[in-house]
Amino acid sequence: MPHRASLDWLNFLLADLRGGMGPYVNVFLLTEVGWDQSKIGALLTASGLIGIAFHAPIGALIDATRPKRGLMIGGAWLLAVLGAGIATYPTIPVVFVADVSMALLGAVFAPTIAAITLGLYGARDAAAQLGRNAAFDRLGNLFIAALAAVVGTHFGQRGVFYMLPLFAGLSMIAVLSIPAGAIDHRRARGLDDVIPEDGRPYPWRQLFAERPFAVLAIGTALFHFANAPMLALASQKLALEAKGFESAVTSAAIIVAQLATIPMAFLVMRANRIGGEPLLILAFAALPLRGILFATVDDPYWMIAFQLLDGVGAGLFDVLLPLVLYGAVLGSGRYNMARGMLGTIQGIGGASSYAFAGSLVVWGGYSVAFAVLAGVGVIALLLILMAMPETVSRIRTEARIEEL
Secondary structure (H helix, E strand, O other), X not given: OOOHHHHHHHHHHHHHOXXXXXXXXXXXXXXXXXXXXXXXXXXXXXXXXXXXXXXXXXXXXHHHOOOHHHHHHHHHHHHHHHHHHHHHOOOHHHHHHHHHHHHHHOOOHHHHHHHHHHHHHOOOOHHHHHHHHHHHHHHHHHHHHHHHHHHHHHHOXXXXXXXXXXXXXXXXXXXXXXXXXXXXXXXXXXXXXXXXXXXXXXXXXXXXXXXXXXXXHHHHHHHHHHHHHHHHHHHHHHHHHOOOOHHHHHHHHXXXXXXXXXXXXXXXXXXXXHOHHHHHHHHHHHHHHHHHHHHHOOOHHHHHHHOHHHHHHHHHHHHHHXXXXXXXXXXXXXXXXXXXXXXXXXXXXXXXXXXXXXXXXXXXXXXXXHHHHHHHHHHHHHHHHHXXXXXXXXXXXXXXXXXX
């Protein structure tokens, strides 16, 4: 299909820019610059809260912006310059501005790629291409992690940040290889279906009156409240069980989850045949199962293996969300704003659960914490089972209209 290779490369290359530098910033500030963990934590909390607050406005901007390619290119180069600034001048003002920018641009890149994808392919090929985007993004994450390890080892940690301009330039080439005229901006914001009589998008408040979006929003909050602390708690439990191999087992847990997400992306590519609801149920079911297994098993090798469920759960949910949301708000003209709202809800749900989970560990131990988080996951699963309608079928209907 036209422009598919450009999108593949764009998703692969942007893995370096879409928040991938966050962990390296933390390690660099701790080990090279000499910041203490409290200063780093305060900075990350402040920048993260700012990023969460601006997800919805950024989504509205993506909806309203026609030069989406320019938005991608400008964001990539801004992040590249700020990343190099951290390596060169790691002062509090520079690092704070860069961290805030990373948090804000994290709400730009993925939604804009999704919008460009929908603008290029519309409803007919949305499932196939959104799933393909996710697969190449995960492959890019694995490649960047390996490359950063080599560069950091041979050239020092600062060398990792100087990779950013290279990937910004390559990403720019990939973006510009997609002709601006090929992107249908009405489709990119979800105006494929019934257009309002005045030709304008729905008022944003009306989104919450739509059952699919309202249920998806509540489910997203519960899902990420239960899921966000699980990897951190599992890493702590692994470190206690495998003393001397703390970094190795933590890395293994992350890699296993990333690898499991790739086949989930290919599964989403077939969502037109399978349906969105069965895949959404699968993602929500994997979360409480993972929590229960973490609560009952202490063996490090089994715990790493259980991280496959993170790819099936959170990995599948992240890949599936743009498609399910597209069907939920089709015709509203608020697709990217709706995605920004879910990003804010996701961020609040995730951020609020860390202190809760930590308190549970102090009070009753890791098994209790995992069991309670699994219980929240069960509530989220029941909500999806009982209240979430099928939304991908709306996309299939629109695709048939397009073909006619």
